[in-house]
Amino acid sequence: MLYGCAGYQPKDLFAQSKHWLEKTSERLETLNSANSKTHNYDTEVNTLFAQPYIDPLTDYINRHIDDKNRAEPLRKVSNERKVRCQKIADLYAKRPLTQASLNRYQAGYNYSCPKDVEAFALRLADTEKPETSESASAPSDISPTAVKPVLDQAIVSNVNKEQLNDCYLLTTISNFREAKQACLSPATEGDARAQLNMAIIHKAMGEYPQSFEWAEKVQDQSPRARYLLGELYASGQGVKQNDKAAFNAFEKAGEEGYADAQYMTAWCYESGIGTRKNPEQAIKWYQRAALNNNVPAKHSLGALLVQQNSTPxxxxxxxxxxxxxxxxxxxxxxxxxxxxxxxxxxxxxxxxxxxxxxxxxxxxxxxxxxxxxxxxxxxxxxxxxxxxxxxxxxxxxxxxx
Incomplete structure (x- = not known):
């Protein structure tokens, strides 16, 4: 089994994988220093291949992408990453085509194998009808086993199913400089997914007014864009700080099923920021986010229920x-x-x-x-x-x- 660094299985908690990666990183740094003069990169590539994780390969590519001296090592590492991603794709092809499988795939491999993860998501989207609504009055003691997250339909529905475009892929791997160039033309032509990516890219690059502008353009088509607007309003980046506007943006995106927005709506109700403090509404929204597989919401929901301790x-x-x-x-x-x-x-x-x-x-x-x-x-x-x-x-x- 080849792991992404973000991939996490409970049994790995005591496996010291973090220590392994740290040692690998230290070894590569030492080799990088030694190789800066000799330009012999075979040893550092072999060290990289000796560990079983995929994400360090992606880190290496991103770190040295502009180093012309490393053209051949980069080719080798890129090919190795493709091989490892394909092995994971073959493994997931045998797993049930379910949201739970997608969640695990995304958690472990979206950083290094985004194309394969997205292909899995698209196959799942073809087999399931989109979630249309969630009950706002569900009881607060629904079991965690009832978790059934929803996809961001605004993103999935606009993906070219034949081939993922460069705009999406470059944004996914956080290569924002090239993603900005790739996304500009389709975004200008009105492609909603590219417009959302432009909002994400500008925010990541600290260009907040431009991020706000692009997010506004696509907010009616993407709950993630509404959530991004909420973040900008909350922080006062690119727009005047406004807690109420932030809350409204979070709540609307949350109503459309976006998990992070559901979490923030709950947090606003719990904290009384942008709206009146309301523990009951906080629990309700944390529950919606938790059922949508938002991990911080699972924690906050659990903490609130334990704190209330109203019944066994x-x-x-x-x-x-x-x-x-x-x-x-x-x-x-x-x-x-x-x-x-x-x-x-x-x-x-x-x-x-x-x-x-x-x-x-x-x-x-x-x-x-x-x-x-x-x-x-x-x-x-x-x-x-x-x-x-x-x-x-x-x-x-x-x-x-």
């Missing part, structure tokens, strides 16, 4: 949402699960708390490092090993405790 069912459901977010690599959820268990008086709970801190540490939480260190002296090795097995089962989806 609500508490349990909140913990389940936190576990869903933790499975997706969200360190704040792993940290909070550890803190909740540490408050318990049961020795076994403290051992599980320590393991959740270890998980959060693997996911990049600096706070978890100190919490685990303090708690470790109170947990026996036997209890810790038992807890590790239990948390492994939870992360692998065998049990939610």
């Amino acid at each position: 069912s609500s508490l349990r459901n909140g913990q389940n949402w936190l576990i869903e977010a933790a499975r997706a690599g969200y360190d704040e959820s792993s940290l909070l699960l550890g803190q909740l268990l540490q408050e318990s008086e049961q020795p076994d709970d403290k051992a599980e708390a320590l393991v959740w801190y270890e998980v959060a540490q693997q996911q990049g939480s600096p706070e978890a490092v100190e919490l685990a260190k303090k708690l470790r002296k109170d947990v026996s090795p036997e209890a810790l090993n038992t807890a590790r097995r239990q948390i492994h089962r939870i992360l692998d989806g065998e049990s939610n405790g």
Whole structure:
């Protein structure tokens, strides 16, 4: 199995893959320095190929794309990336053509294999009718197993199914300088997808007035453009800062099914920014975003339900949402699960708390490092090993405790 760096499986939490990548990066930096004089790049390419991940290949290409001395190494790395992406595409061709498969494909390989991921998305779009609406009155204790995200139909519906255009691909891989040139002509001619990409490109390049202008042009055709307008209003970039306008943009994009906008709408209701503070509406919107597979929303929904602790069912459901977010690599959820268990008086709970801190540490939480260190002296090795097995089962989806 060849992994994208962004690809994440629960069982990889204890595999030290981050350490492996860091060592690979350090090795390449050393070789780059040594090769700056000799222009012999065979060793650095071999080192790159020796690790199993795809994203470092893309990083190498993006970092050295303008280096004429590296024309041959770049060709080799590009070919290797194609081979690895094709192996992943062959693997996903055997998997069910479902939204869950697409979510995993996007999470792991959209950075390095965008063409293959988009092809999978288009095949899925051909087999499913688009989501038209979501219930605004769904109960707050819907299980995480009910998750069924929706695609951004405004993007998918405008894709040329025969061949992805350079504008989209260059934007997807964050090659904004070339993407800007590729997207300008079709955007000027009125192509909605190219106009959206221009808004994204200008924002990424810090050209906020132009980003706002392009987003306005396409907002009626793309919820992502509405969301982008909300971001610009919220930050006062390219337009006068306006919390109410930001909230309205987020809410409208959220009504159209855009997950990030649903999350921000919930956050506005929770924080009382741009609208009146309303915890019930916050839970409702966090739930919509969570059902749309927005990981921060899963965390926030879980945290709110746990905080309210109104019923045993609500508490349990909140913990389940936190576990869903933790499975997706969200360190704040792993940290909070550890803190909740540490408050318990049961020795076994403290051992599980320590393991959740270890998980959060693997996911990049600096706070978890100190919490685990303090708690470790109170947990026996036997209890810790038992807890590790239990948390492994939870992360692998065998049990939610």
